[in-house]
Amino acid sequence: MKWDPLKYVQFGDYRDRPFFDLTGRIRPDRPRQVVDLGCGPGNLTATLARRWPEARVLGLDSSAEMLERAAGQADASPGLAFAQADIAQWMPSGETDVVVTNAALQWVPGHQEMLSRWLAALRAGAWFGMQVPGNFNAPSHTLMRELAATARWRPLLKGVLRGGESVGEPADYLRTMLDAGCTADAWETTYQQVLPGTDPVLEWVRGTALRPVLAVLSPQEGAAFEAEYAAALRIAYPATAHGTVFPFRRIFAVAQKQLSA
Incomplete structure (x- = not known):
């Protein structure tokens, strides 16, 4: 699946805000190595390098x-x-002091088990912060899955889209972190995003959630799917005089590994 960096950063302010809400809760003392798993276009990873100028900051992503x-x-x-890498194959080293993963783990099946392994491998005192979207049961996603399951699209899109099983709940991540011997904090935030323009929710999901669909359809098929999907989105997210309100739930968790008893 190819990614479009320009489309991804189209709603930069809204996409960036959860990253800063997450990293604001990570407070290491002069980290040596900071790793950003699923760094995307790197603009947010660069803010980590500016925050900790003495650290080696590495951004990993699978997308060329x-x-x-x-x-x-x-x-x-x-x-x-x-560096290009499959984050599912990554493990922290003994010098890894901070790990950040922002809106990436939802693409990795089984990431909760991976999280346990990562936390077990972290040295005492190291930090781990993660954020995933929690909107898989919102209309933006349920309408997409429902359309993909219709007679017209099912033969082409069967198995392409995942549902609420893509991420855990805040309590799930909190328990995993506590079980790994960490002090931890988990929370959720629903941002009431006011999007401008025509069909703005469609434009939003074109940068992320819709990409698996477009990756398997031809351009003509993709345009036809988008037309049906956009019509449903307009009903679920009606335009107002101020723009289109698009509630977006995000799930956060931050852990610091503690010394063994």
Whole structure:
């Protein structure tokens, strides 16, 4: 599945805000190595390098398109680097002090088990912060899945879209972190995003949730699917004089590994 970095950052203020709400709760003392799992176009990873200029900051992503855009960020920060990698195969080293993963783990089946392994491997004192979207049961996603399951689209899209099982609840991540010997905090926030323009919710999901659908359909099929989907979105998210209100629930969890008893 290819990613479009320009489409992804189209709603930059709204997509960036959860990252800063997350990282504001991570408070290490002069970290040596900081890793951003699923770094995307790298603009947010670069803020970690500016926050901790003495650290080695590494952004990992599986998308060559995203990393091509991220490469320019490294030129301005000597300690910042990017690499292509499957985050499911990554493990922290003994020098990893901070791990951040922002809106990435929902794409990785079984990530809750991976989280347990990552936390077990972290050294005492290290931090782990994660954020995932919690809107898989919102109309933006249920309408997409319902349309994909209709007679016209089912033969082409069977098994392409995942549902609420893609992420856990805040309590699930909190329990995993506590079980790993961490002090932890988990919470959720629903941002009431006011999106401008025509069919703005469709434009939003084109950058993320709709990409698996468009990846398997031809351009003509994709346009036909989008037309049906957009009509349903207009009913679920009506335009107002102020724009279209798009509630977006996000799930956060932050952990610090503690010394063994």
